[in-house]
Amino acid sequence: MTGCINGWTREQMAMRAARDIPDGSYVNLGIGIPELVAKFVPDGREFIYHTENGLLGMGPEPAPGEEDSELINAGKKAVTALPGASFFHHGDSFTMIRGGHIDVCVLGAMQISQHGDLANWSTGAKGAIPAVGGAMDLVAGVKTIFVISQHTTKNGAAKLVEKCSYPLTGKQVVTRIFSDLAIIDVTPEGFRVRELAPGIGFEEVCAKTDAPLLPLEET
Amino acid sequence: MTGCINGWTREQMAMRAARDIPDGSYVNLGIGIPELVAKFVPDGREFIYHTENGLLGMGPEPAPGEEDSELINAGKKAVTALPGASFFHHGDSFTMIRGGHIDVCVLGAMQISQHGDLANWSTGAKGAIPAVGGAMDLVAGVKTIFVISQHTTKNGAAKLVEKCSYPLTGKQVVTRIFSDLAIIDVTPEGFRVRELAPGIGFEEVCAKTDAPLLPLEET
C-alpha cells in the first residue's frame, strides 16, 4: 500500500450517494456505511429519514450523555427526533416500507449481481445464524435501492458478480452501487460505470468485478 | 287490541338483553332498539361500549345543545366519550371487531333461522338499495351475537323461520333472541324458549314462529 489516495473513503462513498437523492425524499438508511449518508445532505435539499423501528424524522446522534435507551434507530444506536417527527408502531412502520412510501433506501451488500439481485443477510454457511431484519421488506417495498459497499471483500473477492452465490435478499432490486472504486448503474445490459473514483482506471474496476462491466457512456 | 299489557316493550326487551351481558364486557350495539340496551346496565356491572366508527368508551347522548357533529356513533347520532375512552381509525376499529375482541354485539333482524342464520341488511328485492354497513363484520367477528327484534313484522309475518328467504348477513351466528314475546335460544336442536313475556303463552309464540319451537326446559 502506498500513501497515494486511490478510490473513495467511506465518507466519500456516502457523500456521493447523498448527491443522488432527490430533494424532499423519504429515506431509509441501512446499518453501517449507509448511516453516514445522513451527514452529507447537499445544500438546498431536505430529506426525511425513516427508521423501521418506528420513527419518521430521525435526527443525528445525540450529544454524549444525552442518549435515551428508548430513542434508537434500527441499528439500536441512540438517535434524536427532529421537529416534525412522529413515532409509530412496527405495523405502521412497515406500511411505509411495504406500501411503497419510502423513496430511497441505501443498503450494504455482500454480493450484487449484474441484474441487481442483492445478497446481504446470510452467507448460507452451515452454522451461520441467519439474520434478515428488515432488509427483505426494504428491497421489496422501496422505490429506489442504492448500495454502498467496498468493491471487494476483505479477502479481495468480488462483490459485484454475474450471479449471487449467497442467498438472495431480493431479485432485481438494486439500481445503483457506490463502491470505493466507482459508481456503477445496474442497467438492462448489466453493470455500467457511471463515474470512476480518483486514481482508479476502468481496467482496475473490471479486474475487481466478476461480471461484464460496461464503460462510461460518452456524452 | 285491548288495553292489557301483553309482551315486552322495546325498553323491556333491551333491559332483558342487558341482563344477559356479563360484567366487564366489551359491547357493540346495532342501530335501533339495540341502542336502548345502554340505558339498562344492571347494578354492579360495567360495560364498555364500542362504536365501529372509531370510539371505545362511548357514553350516552349529550344534553341538548351539547351535540358535536364530529362525535357520533355508527348510527350517526351525537354521543359522548366517557373517561377512559379512546378514538381510533376504521382499520383499528375493525381489528377489534374482526379480531374477536368484542364480547357481545346486539343487532336488529329482518329474519333469524332456527340455526342462527341472520338476515338484516337487504330484502334482495329488485330496486332495493343494498346497505350492509358493519353488520357482516360484526357477525363474523364478535363472540356472542344477540338479536333484539319484534317477533313478527308489521304485517304479522314471522321473523323466526326455518330458513331465511332474505340474503344472509351471516350463517349460524345468533345465539339468543329477545323478542316482544319471548327470549329464545338458538340451540343445536333449534329454537328453544327460555322465558315467556308476561301474558304470553307458549302456543301464541309457536303460532307466530315459522319454525319448530322447543318449550321451556323444566329445571
Place this chain on the structure above:
Amino acid sequence: MINKVISSIASAVKDIPDGATVMIGGFGEAGSPTALIHGLIDQGAKELTVINNNTGNGEVGLAALIASGRVKKMICSYPRSSHSKVFPDLYRAGEIMLEIVPQGTLAERIRAGGAGIPAFYTATTVNTPLAEGKEIRRIDGRDYVLEYGLKADYALIKCEKADRLGNLIYNKTARNFNPIMCTAANITIVQARKIVDVGGLEPENVITPNIFVNRVVEVANPVIESDLVAEGISYP
C-alpha cells in the same frame, strides 16, 4: 424546504383527471372534507370512481358530487344518504354503478392497499351473497374469502391540525377512514382546520405521519354538512 401547503382549494385539486379513483374520508358528515369535495365539483372532473363509507348528505358534499353526474361508480358499505334521494334515484335509473363492501372489509382493503398487501383473507361475507364469485379458502377449519387491497389516485381528507410537512391529527370520531385513506392514495390532499408550525404537533400524538400526505390546504371554518342540509342548501 419541504412545504406541502397549498394556498387554495382550487389549486390543490386542479390536476384530478377524468376517470380518477378518489377516496373521500369521513363517516357520514364527521371528517368529511366538504370544502375539497366542493372544489372538485367546481373543477369538473368526471367519470370518477369514489370510495367512501356512504353516499353523502342532503345535496352538499359527496351527495352534491354524485348529483352532479360526475361519479361513475361508488364503492361503499352503506349507500344511503341522510336527507337525500340523490344516490337511490341515480342507482335505480342505472346511472351509477355500486360496489357494496362491508365496512370492515372496506377499511381493511384500504389499509391493505396502503400497506402493500395486495390481498388477504377474511371471514366477513362468507356464506352470504357478497361472497359469491370470490375465492373461498379453509384455514384452520374456518372458511375465509379472498379480498383485494384498494388503492386510489387521490384521497380527499379532512383533519384538525396539520404542519407544512404534512403531519396530521384529527378530531374525535372525525378520524374514521381518513388516516387509512391517506396511506392508500397516490396523491393525498388534506383540508386542515389549522396549519401549525413544524414542531407544533407532539411526535407521540401524530396520527398520520407526513410521509402519507402530499398537499395541505387550511380551511379554518369548514362548513358543517348538517347545517347546510338544515338550511336546505344545494351545492353549487
Place this chain on the structure above:
Amino acid sequence: MINKVISSIASAVKDIPDGATVMIGGFGEAGSPTALIHGLIDQGAKELTVINNNTGNGEVGLAALIASGRVKKMICSYPRSSHSKVFPDLYRAGEIMLEIVPQGTLAERIRAGGAGIPAFYTATTVNTPLAEGKEIRRIDGRDYVLEYGLKADYALIKCEKADRLGNLIYNKTARNFNPIMCTAANITIVQARKIVDVGGLEPENVITPNIFVNRVVEVANPVIESDLVAEGISYP
C-alpha cells in the same frame, strides 16, 4: 368496576403454562418488558415459543430466558444478541428452534393475527430462500407469497403510562412491536412505568385502547438492559 391492575409481577404471570406461545414486545432493549420476563423466568414455565424481533441482550431479559433453557422455539427477524452468545450457542447445539421471519412480515403477521386476518400476500421474500415451500400468487403482474397471521397465548408488553382499564401510551421508539402484540395475544400483560387515573390519558392520544389489555402491573423504575449488561449482570 373494571380493574385490570395487578399488584405483583408474580401474580401477573403466574398462569403462563408450559408450552405457551408468548409474544414479547421490544426492539432490542427499547420497550422490552424486562421485569415481566424476569418474572416469567422466576415462574418457571418451559417449552415456550417466543416471538420477539431479536434474542435479547447480554444475559438479562429475553437472553436470560433463552439461557434458562425454557424456550423451545424463537420466531424473530434478527436472532442476534448484543453482548451475548446465548442464542447462537444454543442454536448451533440444536437446542433451540428458529423460525426466521422478515421484520415487516413479522409485524404484519402479528397485526393480522390481532385483526382476524388469517392470511395475506406480500412481496417480501419472493425469489429468496425464505419463500421456499410457500404459496406464490401472481396478482396484477407481480409475485407475492402467502403468509399467515400469528397469535399468541400471552403477550408481555412494556408501556409508559396505563390506566386501570388498560389504556396505554408508550415512550418514543419503545413503542415498536408492543401495540400490535397487544392485539394478537389471548392474554396481554403490561408493565407500565406509571398507572394514572381513568381520564388521565387523552382519548385522542391513547395508542392501545383498553380492549386489547388484560393485566397491568406498575414497574416505576424498570431496569435498563444495557445498564445491566454494562455491569456484567446475569439474571437471575
